[in-house]
Amino acid sequence: MPVSICPRCKQPNPDYAVYCHFDGVILQAQQSAAPLRLPSDFVFPSGRRCRTFDELAQGCQEEWTAARDLLMRGMFAQFFRAANRADLVRAADDAKAQPNQDLALTAFVMALPGTRTQTPKLDLNPRRILLGNVLAGEAKAVPLTVTNRGQGVLQGTITVTEGQDWLSLSDTKKLHEMEVTTAREQALKLNINTKGVAAGQTYGAKLTIVTNGGVAEVPMRMDVVAQPFTKAPFQGARSQREFAEKMRAAPKAAVAILEAGDAQRWFALNGWTYPVSGTPIKGVGGVQQFFEGIGVSKPPPVQVSQAEYRFTCKYKDTARGQVTLQTNAKKWVYAEAASDSPWLKVLTPQVAGPKQAVVSFEVDTNLWNTGPSGDGKITLTANGGQKLTLKVHVDVQGLPAVQKPKPAPTPPVIPTPLQPEPAHPTLVGDAFEMPSLERPWRFVPALVTMVLMCLVLRIIMVPVADLVGRGMFSSWAAERLLGKAPTPESEFAEFGGWLHLNWPRILAGSDDKIAAKVFDPGSNADLAAADFRSYFVRYFVRWFVLTTFWIGGIVGAVAVVRRGGAALDLVWGIIAGAVAGAIVSATVAAVYLAIELVPHVLWTLTLGERGGIGWLLLWSLLAIVCWVIVGVALGVVVPWISPLRRFLINPFQGMIASLFGVLGMKALAEYWTPA
Numbered sequence: 001m002p003v004s005i006c007p008r009c010k011q012p013n014p015d016y017a018v019y020c021h022f023d024g025v026i027l028q029a030q031q032s033a034a035p036l037r038l039p040s041d042f043v044f045p046s047g048r049r050c051r052t053f054d055e056l057a058q059g060c061q062e063e064w065t066a067a068r069d070l071l072m073r074g075m076f077a078q079f080f081r082a083a084n085r086a087d088l089v090r091a092a093d094d095a096k097a098q099p100n101q102d103l104a105l106t107a108f109v110m111a112l113p114g115t116r117t118q119t120p121k122l123d124l125n126p127r128r129i130l131l132g133n134v135l136a137g138e139a140k141a142v143p144l145t146v147t148n149r150g151q152g153v154l155q156g157t158i159t160v161t162e163g164q165d166w167l168s169l170s171d172t173k174k175l176h177e178m179e180v181t182t183a184r185e186q187a188l189k190l191n192i193n194t195k196g197v198a199a200g201q202t203y204g205a206k207l208t209i210v211t212n213g214g215v216a217e218v219p220m221r222m223d224v225v226a227q228p229f230t231k232a233p234f235q236g237a238r239s240q241r242e243f244a245e246k247m248r249a250a251p252k253a254a255v256a257i258l259e260a261g262d263a264q265r266w267f268a269l270n271g272w273t274y275p276v277s278g279t280p281i282k283g284v285g286g287v288q289q290f291f292e293g294i295g296v297s298k299p300p301p302v303q304v305s306q307a308e309y310r311f312t313c314k315y316k317d318t319a320r321g322q323v324t325l326q327t328n329a330k331k332w333v334y335a336e337a338a339s340d341s342p343w344l345k346v347l348t349p350q351v352a353g354p355k356q357a358v359v360s361f362e363v364d365t366n367l368w369n370t371g372p373s374g375d376g377k378i379t380l381t382a383n384g385g386q387k388l389t390l391k392v393h394v395d396v397q398g399l400p401a402v403q404k405p406k407p408a409p410t411p412p413v414i415p416t417p418l419q420p421e422p423a424h425p426t427l428v429g430d431a432f433e434m435p436s437l438e439r440p441w442r443f444v445p446a447l448v449t450m451v452l453m454c455l456v457l458r459i460i461m462v463p464v465a466d467l468v469g470r471g472m473f474s475s476w477a478a479e480r481l482l483g484k485a486p487t488p489e490s491e492f493a494e495f496g497g498w499l500h501l502n503w504p505r506i507l508a509g510s511d512d513k514i515a516a517k518v519f520d521p522g523s524n525a526d527l528a529a530a531d532f533r534s535y536f537v538r539y540f541v542r543w544f545v546l547t548t549f550w551i552g553g554i555v556g557a558v559a560v561v562r563r564g565g566a567a568l569d570l571v572w573g574i575i576a577g578a579v580a581g582a583i584v585s586a587t588v589a590a591v592y593l594a595i596e597l598v599p600h601v602l603w604t605l606t607l608g609e610r611g612g613i614g615w616l617l618l619w620s621l622l623a624i625v626c627w628v629i630v631g632v633a634l635g636v637v638v639p640w641i642s643p644l645r646r647f648l649i650n651p652f653q654g655m656i657a658s659l660f661g662v663l664g665m666k667a668l669a670e671y672w673t674p675a
Helices: 053-062 063-070 075-082 086-096 100-110 240-249 250-259 264-268 284-294 446-482 503-508 529-548 549-561 565-597 597-606 613-640 641-661 665-671
Strands: 003-004 011-015 037-043 049-052 120-123 129-135 141-150 154-162 178-182 185-193 202-213 215-225 308-314 320-324 332-339 342-344 350-354 356-364 372-384 384-398 426-428 431-433 513-515 526-528
Touching: 037 053, 037 075, 037 141, 049 053, 053 063, 053 100, 053 431, 063 075, 063 086, 063 100, 063 154, 075 086, 086 100, 100 154, 100 202, 120 202, 120 215, 120 308, 141 154, 141 178, 202 320, 240 250, 240 264, 240 284, 250 264, 250 284, 250 384, 284 350, 320 332, 320 372, 320 384, 332 342, 342 372, 350 529, 356 372, 356 384, 384 597, 446 526, 446 529, 446 565, 446 613, 446 641, 503 529, 503 597, 526 529, 529 565, 549 565, 565 597, 565 613, 597 613, 613 641, 641 665
Parallel strands: 129 215, 308 384
Antiparallel strands: 003 011, 037 049, 120 141, 141 185, 154 178, 154 202, 202 215, 320 356, 332 350, 332 372, 342 356, 350 356, 372 384, 426 431, 513 526
16 A cells, blocks of 8 residues: 655655644645644634644744743643644643753644744854853853844743852842743843852853753853962962961961951852861960861860869859860860859860960859759860860858758869960971970981881892892793793803893883893893883782782771771771782882882993892992982972871881880980871
8 A cells, every 4th residue: 555654753654644643744745735724723812813733833933931831731732632633632742741841842843734944943152161260259241142043033941050059140149040032142141150169179050041943051161269368478378278388387477367367258258168167266276276177287185184173162252273274295275165054154265375275264152053062064175176074063151041051061172283384386397396406307307217218128128129039020021021931051040140131221111122142141032121121010019019918908907906896897997908008019119110220220330230149239238328318318308298298207207206215215205206
């Protein structure tokens, strides 16, 4: 049977069909215009009357808002249901189910049969907006033009779907959706306001435009840069870290900046959260508080000199006491104090001092209302939010007759006299350190520790690598390239024979050749130095990791046990420690080979390629000396880099300090303790 192919959906239909059975499109061009007529006139709320499908489609385009409302209310489906057009009823219902109403009406209009040519077409300028660097707190407007490249009226909505906290379609209020209605062009102003947006980050946004002429998206991106600090002597700082570094160099000037609120206003200007909550501490203690809040200084452990006080006093009298907050670290102590009882008054609600601070309080029995005896509590919020509690017990004598007699008084506890305050500390590095003639330069222990680390590591590697490992791994590498092991009569076979190779070229991965006669006197072949290096490094690193990774597992187990972990935690601690140990081992092996280039270059330039047991001992001595020199160079640089000093040097420096403490050398132990 002959069929007709639908020009839109490409589905076959019977030859006698006038409309497509699938989407309602007219199939026979030779038919008269009568089939394009609507079963009855459709009238819009405005009074517009449509007699054909083309007129209905054009009416929907020109009265987009009204047509969208009619579709959502089911009026189109009702109209075509009365006309027995089930295909168009289904098209209206399917379109209505879409979440976006503009997309829904667009789909419905496209489903209407007809020969429409006057349809709108959406275009945008620009298609992508890259704002580049935008100062924190800055507001700016960016133009966007919506263009109708087709015919008819382009209608729909433009919506800010991402970046709503800093992007708006209005300069007077937060507006994230706007109607689009234009026959030609509609100019919009996109308003960017970075007030409250954190500086130092990249932000993205997206505009979604849904119209009867198509759907498009406009991505946006900007980099918010910080407003520089303007007050001397910290002017020019553009990041929290840079600001802290400048404060570290001038702590006295930092006190004035913090107390004036300039730092807090600068943080707010750049959209950053100020690291100090509550009332800031006055004086140098406020600088310590700021550093702890920003994370560049670790809060010291703080304790109270006495956890409980007991007083006996007569009714209507007052009694005073004081408690000392103290720490063993060479840092400032600060705290805020609050009482839970009206008769227990805190005389110094905010205190600060070097290594210790005194909180004074008063018991006022004029406000007494708890009977012959009572208890109060003072809560101390110290460095880093540490919560400490001071309990105060009071027995009151001579209460009025309405009060019950009290038991025999206990002798009052007289507070111990205060210790003299130490000298004011100065801010050095990432902590507050006490000035001392015995410690003129705080990086000396770190430098010596780095030198000792390099020296010990290289001495350990003499028997492990120089006497055994180098020859073994070189032999394996040569065997992979030659297809056989080095012969016993070769230069390489003697003790320390691996020194006959040109190691600077091998470790540097050059394209030079290695004479195979070093491994086999009868061979005239050449070996590629890069291939030899590849095999040698692979064997060396693999061997080093397999023989040392288990140390990380032990460290992980010890850490879990010290924290009181369960049995399952211990298993995971061992696994995590072993994985970390493997990573550290591979890193150490790579660093070892890189540093070994220094003695190898000196050896080749001065002595050439000489091997043998005597030369091997001389080589070991040269390598140790070179590693000590490298350790000195690293010891001068690494301590100035806080993360490297904290994770690489401080653990070993602490071990040395503990060793001095065990030997009774308290002064050296204190001097060697990491800051």
